[in-house]
Amino acid sequence: MQAIEGNLNASGKRFAIVAARFNGRVVEPLIDGAIDCLERHGAAHEETSIVRVPGAWELPLALEELAVSGTFDALVALGVVIRGETSHFDYVCSGCSHGVARVSSKYRIPIGFGVLTCETSAQAEARAGGKAGNKGWDAAQAAIEMADLALQLRANAGG
Secondary structure (H helix, E strand, O other), X not given: OOOOOOOOOOOOOOEEEEEEOOOHHHHHHHXXXXXXXXXXXXXXXXXXXXXXXXXXXXXXXXXXXXXXXOOOOEEEEEEEEEOOOOOHHHHHHHHHHHHHHHHHHHHOOOEEEEEEEEOOHHHHHHOEXXXXXXXXXXXXXXXXXXXXXXXXXXXXXXX
């Protein structure tokens, strides 16, 4: 039996981080975590791009533009949506997550999903470098592993 799994090796690969500006106080530590993860696993600083969008709703469009370019091995989506008093939260979270999944599937590109969908600011802060770790790091780590796995699977399938 052949076992295939991705390695945490970002060397020689190109990554783009797409980050929302909304809730920037929490998004910035997610970006820092993602960059730290990519560089610690061998990604060259000059081979990583950061794209800023207004909010989580706009992430899928920017991800799609990057995917279409064929320039990147994997992408990382970062944002923070905190529940308010209306159903707006549900629409933004659903649209963002479905949009990111659609881009990944349509363009066969790994996308690390680091969009926090939290009930409170305290929950978001805990996941952006607090007690619950840094989900920006986690999303970048998933992107690295899946980029490597995709290359292996394509090589084993003959393209």
